[in-house]
Amino acid sequence: MQLQQASTADRPRSGGATRWAAPRDAAPPPQGGLDLIEQFGTRRLARRGQEFYAAGDPAQFCYRIVSGCVRTVGLDEDGRRQVAEFLLPGDLFGFDSLDTHHLSAEALTDTVVVCYPRRAVDALAEQHPGLARRLRDLTLRNLRRAHEKMFLLGRKSAGERVAAFLLEMAERTAPGAEGTHIALPMTRADMADHLGLTIETVSRTMAQLCREGAIASCKSGIEIRDREALANFCAGGTRH
The missing domain is CATH 2.60.120.10 (Jelly Rolls)
Known part of the structure; x- marks a missing residue:
């Protein structure tokens, strides 16, 4: 190239x-x-x-x-x-x-x-x-x-995979910060192909995390509202 x-x-x-x-x-x-x-x-x-x-x-x-x-x-x-x-x-x-x-x-x-x-x-x-x-x-x-x-x-459920991915991106871009906007340049299809899921499952889990107050959807990414809740979801505290 x-x-x-x-x-x-x-x-x-x-x-x-x-x-x-x-x-x-x-x-x-x-x-x-x-x-x-x-x-x-x-x-x-x-x-x-x-x-x-x-x-x-x-x-x-x-x-x-x-x-x-x-x-x-x-x-x-x-x-x-x-x-x-x-x-x-x-x-x-x-x-x-x-x-x-x-x-x-x-x-x-x-x-x-x-x-x-x-x-x-x-x-x-x-x-x-x-x-x-x-x-x-x-x-x-x-x-x-x-x-x-x-x-x-x-080992992780579908929902836990999505939460783990978002937590990883948060740690790589803004370690330890709450209320931080995280850019997600990848599409839902990219995320699905990375996590071995369907686009629908990724979107459904993102919506669930928004409802539970762990994240908020923003233009071109997310805002981490409650990092502890996101980590708890990743660990299986909330099941998909």
Whole structure:
């Protein structure tokens, strides 16, 4: 995919509602070893719906999100779409692929990334043990997320999955805050394909959480009204 050179004017806006804080928007460069790769980075802009890479493409580049949101997508054995992950500013992706990407990656919004050539990153990691450790830690973190999702899909009810997802997004964007507007750039279909549910179940659970006062629906997202109630729902305190 040919990404555009990003400029200040190209930087995606947060929808005009100034009280909304985009998830770790304009994330700073990484530190603690990963900053070494910045010498190879090129800032690029992907428009909404644009694909960074498809499953099976050569893993020539890896990316860090500066602003926006990216989803990684695969197909199950029956050819049904599965949304593996939603990536936010500060997240890195494409690092854990081998020679080819096993998932596709698409911009959910206008997204600014820093693009790094894999060969240069791999060569630098061989010279700097600190960088190699950080890349290993990144891969292990992604593996842990995958295990957590397997537990979520295998042990939680439909309603609990939705509540857990909203709680995760809240923790990733505004840890510990009440009354916070959380941007949800993904569609209900994206959420359903991520959680192994139907669109109707996602919508029904969101409506139930609104009725119970845990969240409130807002333009392009939700407001966390009662984080404890949301966590209680996730833990099975209220059954779908």
